[in-house]
Amino acid sequence: MRKLRFAFKQFKFLFEDLKRWKCKTKKDIFYLIFEFGIWATLLYRISRFFFLLDYPILKIFFRLIAFFLFKIDELLGVALSPGCQIGPGLYIGHVGVIRIHPGAFVGEKLSIGSLVVIGTRGVGHEGVPLIGDNVYIGVGAKVLGEIRIGNNVVIGANAVVISDIPDNSTVVGVPGRIVKNNNLEV
Secondary structure (H helix, E strand, C coil): CHHHHHHHHHHHHHHHHHHCCCCCCHHHHHHHCCCHHHHHHHHHHHHHHHHHCCCCCCHHHHHHHHHHHHHHHHHCCEEECCCCEECCCCEECCCCCEEECCCCEECCCEEECCCCEEECCCCCCCCCCEECCCEEECCCCEEECCCEECCCCEECCCCEECCCECCCEEEECCCCEEEEECCEEC
């Protein structure tokens, strides 16, 4: 019963994801129906739901459903594996080649741009990022390796982050360097 409750939590997370779009009118809701970022998020949450259903005989069937939903999500240009753990409040503003490693753990309120990769550093390297709450990852950024990204972090466009980043930081460049920390210039 506990496993089922945990799986159904994905739908609560989906509601939190949708609240980040801030619909004010019926017209906004109509246009959001055609927003690929919402479709990608919806497909991830449903595939994650099936991935988390862990019943001995049905597990293979549920994982197969999760896999096919993941493949549909990939057609949108977003590879959010059902194995990765993403907290509530996911916001994908624009789709287009977004990849998150199946072992990645992401906190609440992740905002992510297109062309973002979150994963390992490559062949022969192990470990994936642990990303905190309220993180913005700009267009084209790469977050690679067994690193920790703190809470309230902004990662600028095209940054390549390969080392730990403390809370309340802004990171830019290749390799990523902290340009702001605790609202003070570094």
